Amino acid sequence: xxxxxxxxxxxxxxxxxxxxxxxxxxxxxxxxxxxxxxxxxxxxxxxxxxxxxxxxxxxxxxxxxxxxxxxxxxxxxxxxxxxxxxxxxxxxxxxxxxxxxxxxxxxxxxxxxxxxxxxxxxxxxxxxxxx
Numbered sequence: 465x466x467x468x469x470x471x472x473x474x475x476x477x478x479x480x481x482x483x484x485x486x487x488x489x490x491x492x493x494x495x496x497x498x499x500x501x502x503x504x505x506x507x508x509x510x511x512x513x514x515x516x517x518x519x520x521x522x523x524x525x526x527x528x529x530x531x532x533x534x535x536x537x538x539x540x541x542x543x544x545x546x547x548x549x550x551x552x553x554x555x556x557x558x559x560x561x562x563x564x565x566x567x568x569x570x571x572x573x574x575x576x577x578x579x580x581x582x583x584x585x586x587x588x589x590x591x592x593x594x595x
Contacts, residue, residue, distance in 0.1 A: 511550075512581065515587035518545060518552045518578040523591055526556070529582065530593060542582070554578040555585075570594075 476484075542555040554576065561571040577588035 467564070494513050512586050514548045514550065515552060515578040515580075516589075518547055518554055518586050519576045519589045521545075521547075522556060522576045522578075523574070523589065524555055526591075550580065553582045553584070554579065555582075 521589070531581065538558065540555070540557045542553070544551055544553045546552070555578075557575045559573045559575075561573065572593050574591045575588065577585035579586045
Protein backbone atom coordinates (compact mmCIF):
# COMPACT_ATOMS: atom_id res chain seq x y z
CA UNK A 465 0.00 0.00 0.00
CA UNK A 466 1.33 3.35 -1.06
CA UNK A 467 0.79 6.34 1.14
CA UNK A 468 0.46 9.76 -0.28
CA UNK A 469 2.04 12.64 1.55
CA UNK A 470 -1.49 13.77 2.47
CA UNK A 471 -2.42 10.44 4.04
CA UNK A 472 -1.01 9.16 7.35
CA UNK A 473 -1.68 6.04 9.32
CA UNK A 474 -3.88 6.63 12.35
CA UNK A 475 -2.50 5.69 15.79
CA UNK A 476 -0.19 6.82 18.54
CA UNK A 477 3.52 7.21 18.23
CA UNK A 478 5.88 5.54 20.68
CA UNK A 479 6.66 8.87 22.34
CA UNK A 480 2.96 9.60 22.93
CA UNK A 481 2.45 6.16 24.50
CA UNK A 482 5.48 6.60 26.78
CA UNK A 483 4.28 10.05 27.90
CA UNK A 484 0.83 8.65 28.70
CA UNK A 485 2.35 5.78 30.69
CA UNK A 486 4.56 8.23 32.59
CA UNK A 487 1.54 10.36 33.55
CA UNK A 488 -0.38 7.30 34.73
CA UNK A 489 2.69 6.12 36.64
CA UNK A 490 2.87 9.43 38.52
CA UNK A 491 -0.88 9.82 39.15
CA UNK A 492 -1.65 6.26 40.28
CA UNK A 493 0.49 6.22 43.46
CA UNK A 494 -0.91 9.62 44.45
CA UNK A 495 -4.46 8.30 44.08
CA UNK A 496 -3.67 5.16 46.07
CA UNK A 497 -2.16 7.25 48.86
CA UNK A 498 -5.28 9.41 48.92
CA UNK A 499 -7.53 6.35 49.13
CA UNK A 500 -5.50 4.96 52.06
CA UNK A 501 -5.67 8.30 53.85
CA UNK A 502 -9.43 8.38 53.38
CA UNK A 503 -9.73 4.84 54.78
CA UNK A 504 -7.68 5.81 57.85
CA UNK A 505 -9.89 8.86 58.41
CA UNK A 506 -13.01 6.72 58.16
CA UNK A 507 -11.67 4.28 60.78
CA UNK A 508 -10.79 7.14 63.14
CA UNK A 509 -14.25 8.67 62.73
CA UNK A 510 -15.87 5.28 63.44
CA UNK A 511 -13.78 4.87 66.59
CA UNK A 512 -14.58 8.37 67.82
CA UNK A 513 -18.28 7.76 67.26
CA UNK A 514 -18.24 4.46 69.16
CA UNK A 515 -16.23 6.08 71.98
CA UNK A 516 -18.89 8.78 72.21
CA UNK A 517 -21.57 6.07 72.48
CA UNK A 518 -19.64 4.50 75.38
CA UNK A 519 -19.46 7.89 77.12
CA UNK A 520 -23.16 8.60 76.55
CA UNK A 521 -24.05 5.15 77.92
CA UNK A 522 -22.06 5.90 81.08
CA UNK A 523 -23.88 9.24 81.52
CA UNK A 524 -27.23 7.45 81.15
CA UNK A 525 -26.18 4.73 83.61
CA UNK A 526 -25.19 7.36 86.17
CA UNK A 527 -28.47 9.25 85.69
CA UNK A 528 -30.43 6.06 86.34
CA UNK A 529 -28.17 5.24 89.29
CA UNK A 530 -28.85 8.68 90.80
CA UNK A 531 -32.58 8.37 90.15
CA UNK A 532 -32.57 5.17 92.19
CA UNK A 533 -31.01 7.15 95.06
CA UNK A 534 -27.73 5.29 95.21
CA UNK A 535 -25.74 8.43 96.15
CA UNK A 536 -22.65 10.05 94.73
CA UNK A 537 -19.78 8.55 92.85
CA UNK A 538 -16.34 8.18 94.31
CA UNK A 539 -13.66 10.53 93.02
CA UNK A 540 -12.71 8.29 90.11
CA UNK A 541 -13.97 5.11 88.50
CA UNK A 542 -12.85 3.24 85.43
CA UNK A 543 -13.63 0.06 83.61
CA UNK A 544 -14.06 -1.51 80.22
CA UNK A 545 -16.99 -2.46 78.06
CA UNK A 546 -17.45 -4.13 74.68
CA UNK A 547 -19.20 -2.19 71.94
CA UNK A 548 -19.12 -2.88 68.23
CA UNK A 549 -16.93 -5.91 68.70
CA UNK A 550 -14.20 -3.79 70.32
CA UNK A 551 -13.07 -3.48 73.96
CA UNK A 552 -13.42 0.15 75.14
CA UNK A 553 -11.84 1.58 78.26
CA UNK A 554 -13.71 4.33 80.11
CA UNK A 555 -12.80 6.60 82.97
CA UNK A 556 -15.16 8.72 85.05
CA UNK A 557 -13.91 11.45 87.38
CA UNK A 558 -16.31 13.16 89.79
CA UNK A 559 -15.93 16.49 91.54
CA UNK A 560 -18.40 17.73 94.13
CA UNK A 561 -19.30 21.42 94.35
CA UNK A 562 -20.25 22.96 97.65
CA UNK A 563 -23.26 25.24 97.99
CA UNK A 564 -21.51 28.59 97.60
CA UNK A 565 -24.64 30.77 97.44
CA UNK A 566 -26.58 29.02 100.18
CA UNK A 567 -29.31 28.03 97.73
CA UNK A 568 -29.32 24.39 98.73
CA UNK A 569 -27.57 23.23 95.54
CA UNK A 570 -25.13 20.39 95.80
CA UNK A 571 -23.71 19.64 92.39
CA UNK A 572 -21.41 17.03 91.01
CA UNK A 573 -19.38 17.43 87.82
CA UNK A 574 -18.54 14.26 85.94
CA UNK A 575 -15.85 14.02 83.33
CA UNK A 576 -16.18 10.82 81.35
CA UNK A 577 -13.79 9.70 78.64
CA UNK A 578 -13.41 6.57 76.54
CA UNK A 579 -10.76 5.14 74.26
CA UNK A 580 -9.21 2.00 72.88
CA UNK A 581 -6.42 2.10 75.49
CA UNK A 582 -6.83 2.75 79.25
CA UNK A 583 -5.15 6.18 79.09
CA UNK A 584 -6.53 7.22 75.70
CA UNK A 585 -9.45 9.61 75.29
CA UNK A 586 -11.00 9.44 71.82
CA UNK A 587 -14.13 11.07 73.18
CA UNK A 588 -14.93 12.84 76.42
CA UNK A 589 -17.88 14.66 77.95
CA UNK A 590 -18.38 16.79 81.04
CA UNK A 591 -21.78 16.70 82.73
CA UNK A 592 -23.08 18.49 85.82
CA UNK A 593 -25.70 16.80 87.96
CA UNK A 594 -27.73 18.55 90.65
CA UNK A 595 -27.86 16.56 93.87
